[in-house]
Amino acid sequence: MPTPPDLSSKAGALKKVAGVGALVGVLLLGVLLFVRPTTVSTGPDQVALHYSDGAFTPRRFKDCVSPSTRAWDGPGDKHYSYPSSQRNYVFGEEGDRGHVTFVTKDGIEMSVDGVAAFMLNTDCDVLRKFHDLIGNRYAAYMDTADGNGSQGWLRMLSVYISRPLETAIDRAGQNYSYTELYTDPNVKAQWETEVLEQMPDLVGRQIDGEEAFFTDFAITLQKPVPPESVKAALVAQQESVAKAKAKEAEAAAQVKAAQAQVEVEKAEAAKIAERIAVLGREGYLKQYAIDHGLNPYQPTTGGLITDSGQ
Incomplete structure (x- = not known):
């Protein structure tokens, strides 16, 4: 049965309305995507850089966002967070990189x-210049809200901190022998100070311009370690020295004991000489015998009375 003309026209009109509504919805959704504001929330040890970057605006620096701040900005704008507290670059086991090697003045x-x-x-x-020259190139800005650095941050540090650090450690290490650095804590402390003194200049040489992007350096170095073969030889040498010193000490003690015994014997001889001077030699010998439980008055045949005439 054919559809009445009035119903057919109404159905067509409804389809047109529905199509227009869908188109309007898509347009509204697109508008919302372009016009919705962006937000940034910095932690207590973070700052952020704000750049305009909307669909209809040029990319341009706008302002800096202070720590512990939440802000809403224009649609499409970008925010790049960086740390405002002290950062540590750890080198060694389970660190940001492996240990640093260097050569001492005696070639070890x-x-x-x-x-x-x-x-x-x-x-x-300064931070804006750092971002434009370095941070943006390495994507070194923070990508998490927990304050940890991104992989880009570590890549950046491997160039701008790690390499100057290697140079400073190696240069300072060439002023000392390996035994001095390994066994003398005072030398090790001086070496650490020399490394620290070189860091600002070495880091600054890699940066275009006069700005100091990194400041307030502090260095903590553990006890440097030679190769195992060298360390074993050093330990054996130290043991040999310790044994030699022990023998020297034992010999010195024996000499002192002998000297003391000589002094005792000298004193005893002087004492005997004084007694002989008082008692005479025979008197001293008799007194010596008495003192030691002996009888100095033994009978002699010359003292016996015999009667040969009877």
Whole structure:
């Protein structure tokens, strides 16, 4: 049965309305995607850089966001967070990189673990230059809200902190022998100080411009370790020295004991001489015998009375 003309026209009109509504919905959704605001929330040890980057706006720096701040900005804007507290770059087992090796003045390769601490300069103008020159290139900004650095941050540090650190450790290490660094804590402390003194200049040489992107360096170095073969030889040498010193001490003690005995004997001889001077030699001998439980008055045949005439 054919559809009445009035119903057919109404159905067509409804389809057109539905199509227009769907189109309007898509357009509204698209508008919302473009116009919804962006937000940033910095932690107590974070700052952020705010850049405009909307569909209809050029990418341009806007402002810096202070620590512990939540802000809403224009649609499509970008925020890049960086640490404002001290950062540690750990080298060694389970660190951000492996141990650092260097060569001493006597040609021995040693290895050392430790920590290089520093601050990222978060002055707004300086941080913006750091981001434009370095941070954005390595994606070194924070990608989590827990304050940990991103993989890009570690890649950046491997260039701008790790390499100067290797140079500083190696240069300072060439001033000392391996035995001095391994056995003398005062030498090790001086070496650590020399490494720290070189860090700002070595880091600054890799950065274009006059800005100091990294500041407030601190270095903590563990006891440097020579190769196992060298360490074993050093231990054997130390044991040999210890044994030699023990023998020297024993010999010195024996000499002192002998000297003391001589002094005792001299004193005894002087005492005997004085008694002989008082008692005479025979008197001293008799007194000596009495003192030692002997009888100095033994009978003699010359003292016996015989009667040969009877």
